[in-house]
Amino acid sequence: MFLNISSDKVYIWTWTKNIFLDRNGIENILWSQLVKLYNKNKFKEILVLNWPGWFTNLRVATLCLNLLNTLQKDKIKIYDISKIDLYTYLYKKKLIPRHWIIYIWQRKNIRLYDFSKQKYITQTIEETSLDKDYFLDQVYEKWYHLHLNNKLAIKIKYTESWLEITYKSKKTLIKLKDLKLKSLKQIQPNYMIDPKMN
Numbered sequence: 001m002f003l004n005i006s007s008d009k010v011y012i013w014t015w016t017k018n019i020f021l022d023r024n025g026i027e028n029i030l031w032s033q034l035v036k037l038y039n040k041n042k043f044k045e046i047l048v049l050n051w052p053g054w055f056t057n058l059r060v061a062t063l064c065l066n067l068l069n070t071l072q073k074d075k076i077k078i079y080d081i082s083k084i085d086l087y088t089y090l091y092k093k094k095l096i097p098r099h100w101i102i103y104i105w106q107r108k109n110i111r112l113y114d115f116s117k118q119k120y121i122t123q124t125i126e127e128t129s130l131d132k133d134y135f136l137d138q139v140y141e142k143w144y145h146l147h148l149n150n151k152l153a154i155k156i157k158y159t160e161s162w163l164e165i166t167y168k169s170k171k172t173l174i175k176l177k178d179l180k181l182k183s184l185k186q187i188q189p190n191y192m193i194d195p196k197m198n
Contacts, residue, residue, distance in 0.1 A: 002158030
């Protein structure tokens with residue numbers, strides 16, 4: 001199973017269907033969805049795309065997954081990867097461009113990430129130079145795509161032991177073992193906050 005908690009909707013992919021859950025009220029619906037899916041499919045592995053994301057999505061989803069695995073006596077292998085780690089892997093394989101326009105839930109602002117420098121800057125959409133080679137997050141907010149080129153959005157899908165990445169209509173399959181992820185019993189929400197030391 002694949003769980004994307006790093007978008008404006010929580011996206012669950014199973015072998016039988018796709019489920020999209022709105023972030024508003026996620027604390028009331030995600031747990032029951034996970035329990036229903038587990039009771040029906042008895043999945044043994046979950047790949048989680050964790051960060052950057054809506055704080056409530058991250059917090060609620062990791063809590064629900066950890067509780068489910070605890071109740072199942074740690075029978076579920078949880079694989080946790082951030083967008084930054086996944087996209088860095090894709091960039092190094094020359095599957096995506098150097099710049100990533102990160103969706104941050106603000107209508108006027110984005111973060112522009114440069115993979116060659118491994119840094120981002122926060123700026124307005126109007127300040128963003130759209131002549132650069134870039135890609136967009138997989139999000140569903142219409143206004144985000146109105147300002148930017150929707151054809152440059154990355155799409156991620158899970159197909160058993162593969163990740164299917166689509167960019168500019170080109171599909172690439174990535175073996176999960178190539179990502180070298182270790183299975184975990186419990187995961188933490190990844191909040192994309194730089195720590196401040198006093």
